[in-house]
Amino acid sequence: MEIWQxxxxxxxxxxxxxxxxxxKEVSEGDLIHALARLPAxxxxxxxxxxxxxxxxSVLELxxxxxxxxxxxxxxxxxxxxxxxxxxxxxxxxxxxxxxxxEAEAILAESAPETAESVRxxxxxxxxxxxxxxxxxxxxxxxxWTVRRLIEHLRQNVDRYADFGVxxxxxxxxxxxxxxxxxxxxxxxxxxxxxxxxxxIRDPISVEAGTQLEELFELFxxxxxxAIPVVDRARRLVGVLLREDVDEARVDVALAxxxxxxxxxxxxxxxxxxxxxxxxRRLSWLSLNILLNVVAASVIAAYQDTLAAVIALAVFLPIIxxxxxxxxxxxxAVSLREMALGVVKPKELLRVWxxxxxxxxxNGFVLGCLIGVxxxxxxxxxxxxxxxxxxxxxxxxxxVSIGGTVPLxxxxxxxxxxxxxxxxxxxxxxxxxxxxxxGLAASTxxxxxx
Amino acid sequence: MEIWQxxxxxxxxxxxxxxxxxxKEVSEGDLIHALARLPAxxxxxxxxxxxxxxxxSVLELxxxxxxxxxxxxxxxxxxxxxxxxxxxxxxxxxxxxxxxxEAEAILAESAPETAESVRxxxxxxxxxxxxxxxxxxxxxxxxWTVRRLIEHLRQNVDRYADFGVxxxxxxxxxxxxxxxxxxxxxxxxxxxxxxxxxxIRDPISVEAGTQLEELFELFxxxxxxAIPVVDRARRLVGVLLREDVDEARVDVALAxxxxxxxxxxxxxxxxxxxxxxxxRRLSWLSLNILLNVVAASVIAAYQDTLAAVIALAVFLPIIxxxxxxxxxxxxAVSLREMALGVVKPKELLRVWxxxxxxxxxNGFVLGCLIGVxxxxxxxxxxxxxxxxxxxxxxxxxxVSIGGTVPLxxxxxxxxxxxxxxxxxxxxxxxxxxxxxxGLAASTxxxxxx
Numbered sequence: 071m072e073i074w075q076x077x078x079x080x081x082x083x084x085x086x087x088x089x090x091x092x093x094k095e096v097s098e099g100d101l102i103h104a105l106a107r108l109p110a111x112x113x114x115x116x117x118x119x120x121x122x123x124x125x126x127s128v129l130e131l132x133x134x135x136x137x138x139x140x141x142x143x144x145x146x147x148x149x150x151x152x153x154x155x156x157x158x159x160x161x162x163x164x165x166x167x168x169x170x171x172e173a174e175a176i177l178a179e180s181a182p183e184t185a186e187s188v189r190x191x192x193x194x195x196x197x198x199x200x201x202x203x204x205x206x207x208x209x210x211x212x213x214w215t216v217r218r219l220i221e222h223l224r225q226n227v228d229r230y231a232d233f234g235v236x237x238x239x240x241x242x243x244x245x246x247x248x249x250x251x252x253x254x255x256x257x258x259x260x261x262x263x264x265x266x267x268x269x270i271r272d273p274i275s276v277e278a279g280t281q282l283e284e285l286f287e288l289f290x291x292x293x294x295x296a297i298p299v300v301d302r303a304r305r306l307v308g309v310l311l312r313e314d315v316d317e318a319r320v321d322v323a324l325a326x327x328x329x330x331x332x333x334x335x336x337x338x339x340x341x342x343x344x345x346x347x348x349x350r351r352l353s354w355l356s357l358n359i360l361l362n363v364v365a366a367s368v369i370a371a372y373q374d375t376l377a378a379v380i381a382l383a384v385f386l387p388i389i390x391x392x393x394x395x396x397x398x399x400x401x402a403v404s405l406r407e408m409a410l411g412v413v414k415p416k417e418l419l420r421v422w423x424x425x426x427x428x429x430x431x432n433g434f435v436l437g438c439l440i441g442v443x444x445x446x447x448x449x450x451x452x453x454x455x456x457x458x459x460x461x462x463x464x465x466x467x468x469v470s471i472g473g474t475v476p477l478x479x480x481x482x483x484x485x486x487x488x489x490x491x492x493x494x495x496x497x498x499x500x501x502x503x504x505x506x507x508g509l510a511a512s513t514x515x516x517x518x519x
Numbered sequence: 520m521e522i523w524q525x526x527x528x529x530x531x532x533x534x535x536x537x538x539x540x541x542x543k544e545v546s547e548g549d550l551i552h553a554l555a556r557l558p559a560x561x562x563x564x565x566x567x568x569x570x571x572x573x574x575x576s577v578l579e580l581x582x583x584x585x586x587x588x589x590x591x592x593x594x595x596x597x598x599x600x601x602x603x604x605x606x607x608x609x610x611x612x613x614x615x616x617x618x619x620x621e622a623e624a625i626l627a628e629s630a631p632e633t634a635e636s637v638r639x640x641x642x643x644x645x646x647x648x649x650x651x652x653x654x655x656x657x658x659x660x661x662x663w664t665v666r667r668l669i670e671h672l673r674q675n676v677d678r679y680a681d682f683g684v685x686x687x688x689x690x691x692x693x694x695x696x697x698x699x700x701x702x703x704x705x706x707x708x709x710x711x712x713x714x715x716x717x718x719i720r721d722p723i724s725v726e727a728g729t730q731l732e733e734l735f736e737l738f739x740x741x742x743x744x745a746i747p748v749v750d751r752a753r754r755l756v757g758v759l760l761r762e763d764v765d766e767a768r769v770d771v772a773l774a775x776x777x778x779x780x781x782x783x784x785x786x787x788x789x790x791x792x793x794x795x796x797x798x799r800r801l802s803w804l805s806l807n808i809l810l811n812v813v814a815a816s817v818i819a820a821y822q823d824t825l826a827a828v829i830a831l832a833v834f835l836p837i838i839x840x841x842x843x844x845x846x847x848x849x850x851a852v853s854l855r856e857m858a859l860g861v862v863k864p865k866e867l868l869r870v871w872x873x874x875x876x877x878x879x880x881n882g883f884v885l886g887c888l889i890g891v892x893x894x895x896x897x898x899x900x901x902x903x904x905x906x907x908x909x910x911x912x913x914x915x916x917x918v919s920i921g922g923t924v925p926l927x928x929x930x931x932x933x934x935x936x937x938x939x940x941x942x943x944x945x946x947x948x949x950x951x952x953x954x955x956x957g958l959a960a961s962t963x964x965x966x967x968x
Binding site: 103131256290313326347351355358373385396409410424435 | 551672673684736761765777780781788789790793807812830840841850852884888
């Protein structure tokens with residue numbers, strides 16, 4: 071029996087000891103795999119049967135959308151203790167995706183400080199420092215002595231145990247952030263020293279509204295494990311961990327990869343409802359079919375030429391596809407260079423120049439290749455010349471568009487990972503068809519001969 | 520004057536005070552941008568004129584290939600103190616990419632323990648725990664008392680300052696790893712306790728040869744900031760930081776994105792030599808042109824049909840491009856589901872079923888769309904039917920190939936991010952052309968009428 075079947079049966083029988091045993095036996099990977107393939111209600115039932123800590127650790131590993139679904143399958147009374155076990159940022163993340171009414175019902179069942187933390191985090195946009203920060207941190211008045219601080223840590227050891235504390239934050243009279251004390255310095259300090267004497271003053275901090283890109287740069291520049299997050303009055307409101315910023319970086323890279331293959335508007339899992347999946351994919355496809363029809367209208371305008379030299383029809387899809395390939399390489403390099411900071415969006419001309427040289431060279435090689443194929447196949451050197459010259463020129467067009475369009479999109483605030491592809495394909499298709507058929511029309515006498 | 524010009528001039532004039540002032544003025548982003556766009560020798564000159572710490576912090580931020588170039592521009596005597604300032608893993612990473620002879624010359628100029636650390640790290644493949652670990656860690660005999668340990672930390676505070684220590688590792692008699700002591704626990708301990716009494720026994724560790732994918736899972740499962748790396752005799756050889764594993768994750772995601780757009784075999788920067796760039800891109804393009812010619816040969820076989828119904832030529836590139844779009848969406852979802860662990864490579868049939876349903880639905884919609892366009896344009900319902908049915912059926916083919924090929928490639932040890940695209944395009948092009956032209960040939964009487 072497969073693991074998902076065992077899970078479903080054990081939960082149906084209501085045998086919690088057997089479930090406990092089963093959960094101990096299966097690896098985490100197998101458990102996620104089994105849960106992920108079940109329908110939402112079965113997944114909800116299994117999670118409801120687990121202990122809250124178990125359920126929380128499973129929710130952390132499930133894809134976001136499935137974790138949200140699972141919580142919505144639970145009663146608010148069952149969901150609240152599970153959410154309690156999550157870290158504040160993950161908890162807020164999930165609650166943000168639950169229906170408003172249901173979220174309120176769950177928060178009503180939660181500990182007041184948990185509910186308060188969720189509400190506080192939800193005030194910030196998800197891609198800001200506030201949206202990614204934790205509210206679990208240790209902050210004490212800077213007037214305390216080291217002795218008092220260590221005493222405080224000892225007394226709250228249970229509460230702080232899950233915090234992963236690496237720094238203690240020092241606050242002034244108005245609760246404003248005045249210093250940071252790395253745990254290591256605290257370890258080597260004398261007990262009679264004051265926090266104020268020991269702390270690093272005016273520490274690097276970010277405002278809660280700071281955007282992801284700026285945070286990436288900040289964590290590149292400094293090697294801190296965490297950076298404190300403050301409001302406009304410099305009051306400490308949270309802590310942003312390096313690992314959460316790194317996770318955001320992975321998310322952005324993965325979302326870009328999905329977008330470059332046409333999965334737009336968030337990730338798709340095959341357990342999502344059919345209509346939802348089909349509709350989301352269709353929105354991208356219907357835009358593309360429209361652009362395709364526009365591009366192909368160029369061919370329609372040259373039907374007479376095509377009728378005279380029917381062999382040209384073989385080369386149209388090749389020109390279209392190869393130009394797309396060349397252009398996409400240029401898109402990739404531009405996206406990467408922008409991410410690395412070695413090129414700025416306004417440097418269109420420089421990038422264009424650098425692409426044109428590669429485009430000339432590669433266009434020449436590809437043009438010769440396809441030209442020879444065409445010539446050899448039809449025994450017509452003029453056909454080879456038309457097709458070869460068209461591909462050579464269109465390769466230059468493709469790398470020019472591919473290299474510069476991402477920069478232009480970025481400059482004007484559009485998403486280059488998303489929009490570069492369709493723009494590139496449409497323009498290079500139109501140009502390519504125009505080149506092949508235009509050249510063919512003007513040399514028709516020789517071609518048809 | 521632009522920043523890169525200012526840098527070049529200041530260094531040419533040999534005015535080190537002016538260089539120091541300039542470096543203080545410019546932001547890190549502007550500095551990287553300026554350096555990255557200079558030719559390798561100028562970049563080398565500027566880095567040679569910096570203080571070693573400054574140069575090291577710049578090398579950390581430059582793209583890898585440029586950092587390597589810059590080091591190769593320096594004399595071994597100038598390069599050694601800069602490498603000394605880097606973290607052990609970054610240092611070994613760069614040295615690994617330098618010419619053998621030059622690397623040896625630099626190591627000969629380095630402190631013996633630095634050279635030893637580099638040689639040790641280079642023994643491990645770059646995508647293993649050993650290749651990503653640091654050799655900077657604090658390890659003490661488990662028999663020590665807390666008092667002695669803290670004394671030791673105090674005495675070595677300068678040496679350990681850059682380590683970013685969060686854990687102290689406890690060793691047994693044979694230098695084998697016996698425990699881990701989080702700094703926080705140490706802070707709250709009594710001075711007379713022994714390390715052995717305080718430490719977490721039998722800590723999670725990894726062998727140096729462990730591969731990246733396993734490391735990703737491990738760091739997902741546990742929330743540790745670092746995991747100790749041991750050899751086969753369980754002797755401690757290094758420490759693997761969460762942030763370095765996260766960085767590897769970003770690298771993998773970015774490399775996949777580059778590959779999906781046809782930049783293969785490592786990243787490209789436009790400052791690289793023209794021939795190098797052109798050749799690398801061409802290797803991908805020439806494979807694709809070959810596959811394209813193979814696919815287009817289907818069209819060649821149906822020239823008579825095309826000649827009879829020339830309007831079909833307009834729809835061939837549309838069918839090709841749209842099938843590619845649909846198929847790529849399925850590729851994206853499969854890659855993502857495998858990365859999330861919610862689908863396993865052997866579940867071809869399940870994925871195929873889930874794709875076919877979406878393919879039917881989307882194929883129907885897209886087929887209707889393009890069919891109506893064809894009908895309306897030529898006033899020929901039979902043409903609309905041929906084109907529409909062909910696109911509908913080929914959409915199903917495309918999602919089937921796109922959904923299952925990445926799983927099959929993964930199962931047999933190939934790189935799905937790399938190979939899925941060309942396989943998909945070639946098969947769907949051939950099928951698409953065959954469907955349009957085959958259907959057209961068999962209904963030629965009606966079409967031509």
